[in-house]
Amino acid sequence: MSKPKFAMYWAASCGGCEIAVLNTHETILDVDANFDVVFWPVAMDAKYQDVEAMEDKSILLTLWNGGIRTEENEHLAHLLRRKSQILVAFGSCATEGCIPGLANLSSVDDIFATAYHTVSTVNPDNIHPQPVFRVPEGELTIPAMKPVLKTLAQVVDVDYYMPGCPPESHQIAAVINLVIQVLQGKAELPPKGAVIGAGNSTVCDECKRKRDVKHITAFHRIQEVAPLDPELCILEQGVPCNGPATRSGCNARCPSVGAQCIGCYGPAEGVLDYGARLITSFASVIDATEPAEIERILDGIPDPTGQFYRFNLADSLLRASTKAWKK
Amino acid sequence: MSEKFEPTIIGFTCNWCSYRAADLAGTARVKYPPNVRLVRLMCSGRMDPTFVMKALAGGADGVMITGCHPGECHYIDQNYKALRRFLLLRRTLAGLGIEAGRVKLVWASAAEGVHLAEEITKLVEEIRALGPLNWPKWDEQAEHQPEPALEVAA
Amino acid sequence: MTQRITIDPITRLEGHGKIDIFLDDKGDVANSYFQIPELRGFERFCVGRPVEEMPLLTNRICGVCPEAHHMAAAKAADAVYHVDPPRTAKLLRELLYMAFYATDHTTHFYALGGPDFIVGPDAPVAERNILGVIHKVGLEIGGKVIQMRKYGHNTVEIIGGRKVHPATSIPGGITKILSEEERKNIEEMGRWAIDFALFSIQAFKDIVLANKTYLDLIVGDVYTHKTYYMGLVDANNKVNFYDGKVRVVDPEGKEFCKYAPHEYLDHIAERVEPWTYLKFPYLKNVGWKGFTDGKDSGVYMATPLSRLNASDGMATPRAQEAYEEMYATLGGKPVHQRLAIHWARLVELLYAAEHWVELATDPEITSPNVHTVPTEKPTEGVGIVEAPRGTLTHHYTTDERGILTKVNLIVGTTNNYAPIQMSTNKAARNLIKGGKVNEGLLNMVEMAFRAYDPCFGCATHSLPGQMPLEVKIHDKDGQVVDVIKQFVD
Ligand code: SF4
Ligand code: SF4
Ligand code: SF4
Ligand code: FES
DSSP: OOOOEEEEEESBOOSHHHHHHHTTTHHHHHHHHHOEEEEOTTTOOOOHHHHHHSOTTOEEEEEEESBEEEHHHHHHHHHHHHHEEEEEEEHHHHHHOTGGGGGGGSOHHHHHHHHTTSTTEEOTTOOOOOSEEEETTEEEEOOOEEEEEEOGGGTSOOSEEEOSSSOOHHHHHHHHHHHHHHHTTSSOOOOTTOBOSSOSSBHHHHOOSBOOOOOBSOOOOHHHHOSOOSSBOTGGGTSOOOGGGBBOOSOSHHHHTTOOOOOTTOBOTTOSOHHHHHHHHHHHHBOOOSHHHHHHHHTTSSOHHHHHHTTTGGGSSSOSOHHHHOO | OOSOOOOOEEEEEETTTHHHHHHHHHHTTOOOOTTEEEEEESOGGGOOHHHHHHHHHTTOSEEEEEEOOTTOBTTBSHHHHHHHHHHHHHHHHHHTTOOGGGEEEEEOOTTOHHHHHHHHHHHHHHHHHHOOOOOOOTTTTOOOOOOOOOOOOO | OOEEEEEOOTTSSTTSOEEEEEEOTTSSEEEEEEEOOOOOOHHHHTTTSBGGGHHHHGGGGOSSSHHHHHHHHHHHHHHHTTOOOOHHHHHHHHHHHHHHHHHHHHIIIIIIIHHHHHTOTTSOGGGSSHHHHHHHHOHHHHHHHHHHHHHHHHHHHHHHSSSSSOOOEETTEESOOOOHHHHHHHHHHHHHHHHHHHHHHHHHIIIIITOHHHHHHHHSSTTBOOOEEEEEEOTTSOBOSSSSEEEEEOTTSOEEEEEOGGGGGGTEEEEOOTTOSSOEEEETTTOOOSSOOSTTSOOEEOSHHHHHHHSSOOSSHHHHHHHHHHHHHHTSSOOOBGGGHHHHHHHHHHHHHHHHHHHHTOTTTTOSOOBOOOOSOOOEEEEEEEETTEEEEEEEEEOTTSBEEEEEEEOHHHHTHHHHHHHHHHHHHHHOBTTBOOHHHHHHHHHHHHHTOOOTTTTSOOOSSOOOOEEEEEOTTSOEEEEEEOOOO
């Protein structure tokens, strides 16, 4: 009997998810032993046409990382959905858009106007890249950019979600082992739509820092107060920490080295809008009742939109700024 | 759109005060525009910013949050919580291009039907001036059909 | 008749990069274009964010070298606040960075670039991979490579909090205080890394240099371009990855300029072409003369070899020996042959490992004094580090609250975009004659590429180096008449 087929693909991503998979070290060998790796650009070569030629649903498991930024990304998402039985949105980019999703605060035109006119760019003729361009010898094409970045689930149906930027290697190994156990009849798949490779509570629940429900009268930026008290909750020291709304699974890595949780594991279980939940959490530590005093304290969070939607903008209820889509 | 633009506004109102104020305004035949659809909450402290996001994403042009006057909340100080959330929410929405004027917090006691009606009238005018928000219906644009439930005989 | 050949994809898959080769009437190469088909817009969407977020946001430009962005961003943010971090903070950042360098150079040499040499460029494609390397040099080496990667990542994790996308550098220093126990652990791993680097250099000598065919390939003309070379150097003009001034030497090896980070705009400019999303940097004071080499063309290279060419040597003793040996073998400085980049990479691997131990044994490394609170008004700042794939420049301007108003990034691989375009073009011209194309072309184009260790993760998202290729040959009616594929398992 032939082994089940495995695929992994990246779209608009940084490659860190692939590195995280490679960092499972020995687990890679388990993948190799239990699967027929049919498509995995980083590890082996197979062509797009080869995937197209496969029978529908012939790949058992596809891990997809990266958001959907170009028409090409979108095309591949549809293709791999068709060919796969289980499609996993792997990593923050695929599940929620991640940092590149912050591009949804601007229009594509605006992104071009910035990128091709920076201080070091010499561009007197106002040249911007063109999807189709005629050079003397013929025609060249590059894929056009979509107006906003989308998550995988906004484009195709997704079976499981694996959060993290990137997912921690021990979590990746656990997921791979689970699938192998399922193959051997020793375990069952989680229900469709489940979040895998992460916990069900918040980073705060995993965090060893002490919370004594102290209220704060000012927010600080980390460089204004570092080094922080190593024992106390960072948020209660007045430094924005996204732990309260962020899904557990990383063992509260960043707070354990003196840095804030920036929210890379995405919304905690049951959170419909990540930013909205953080607004609630941050509002509840503020010790003030007078509007002017509250506003003064809030001035300490200079970029609330970036703070609350750093990773999750593309997956939020609003998804993009009016600048990205209006007119 | 040469017709006068009629904004859709969602009002999240506290059951104990402003919802009654609205009621009162109704019975007393105080006139106010019909653009506000009221959603009754037990207290303004129940107002989750998620509701506001949902309303705006779902097509509302503006949102009104109402609660009992400071110091008069039936659950002691929940309206202060609402105030803090509201102020932070408004800043966050600004970063998404949503004008501060589209989301408003109003204190109104059960007896202040007239005051509430005035506030509503004012808000409707302000939002009319801002124009429609027309947030894209991302979900209706969803390009995919859900796949049948998983049947992986693995 | 113009034939068009598309080598697609660069990133081992459709879309993340491709080369179009156009043939003329005689079937010779008329021109070739190497395109980058994606832009993510960091320079736009970082505007409005607080400057202290940059070490975290720009990490996500590239998961292959997030450490480089983390460092460049932290240094640019220091500069924005005019704050000088305490010595221990700098030591910790640099220590993290050395462990990263050792890991990254190892991955590239063994898994990506090295197979061409160790297994041999003529070997069947199916063997030119890490497994082929293991067959050739023994099973034990596979374990060592994995070990090296683990040690590197562990060190990055201890100091940076995470293996990928470190989290601890902030304006004015770092948030992590190293314990003595952690320090010892890191020192031991560093000592092991030195042995590993020495072993790697020996393996390179035994297998590659001892073989005349390979040596000929290195010194041959196919991959030679006489360009300017760029690299960061310390006060003694020794190679430095974390700090110093950028030095550029001309094609004869003479110093052309040396600039501090904040002076980069006087020296570097970028050109936009309408057929690709990526820009082409060049030396402003020489000017853009197209995709051509020589003293009159502003094209420069920024790779391990460039850093060595642009420096007067290495700051650690054994790396200095290896440096001297390399130049003695290849006939002195500068070396123009692109394939020597692989050798230079091993010299740097040794330096990174030696310096790793130097830093880990510095008496101040465990000091709790890891941060200076900035007190001056934030304005503008430039941070430069050497990413493994070239000089990395971050330039920020902020308002008086430290909120970004302008961001300019010139990332590692981008520096080499013009040279890569030239190298692939040259390989194509050499290997396509009279309309005849064979798999040799693919090998050579691929090797030309790989030497640069191109990581268009910076611009798109390819992992470095490995590039299965496919050439499609179209006749004049656009019909596909031939497809040549190369599989790299
Ligand atoms: S989720 Fe993070 S690590 Fe993964 S591809 Fe996206 S940016 Fe990179
Ligand atoms: S807010 Fe941050 S520091 Fe505080 S408990 Fe949560 S994760 Fe830990
Ligand atoms: S602490 Fe937060 S930012 Fe850090 S790894 Fe965990 S989820 Fe990600
Ligand atoms: S009960 Fe009215 S605001 Fe709390």
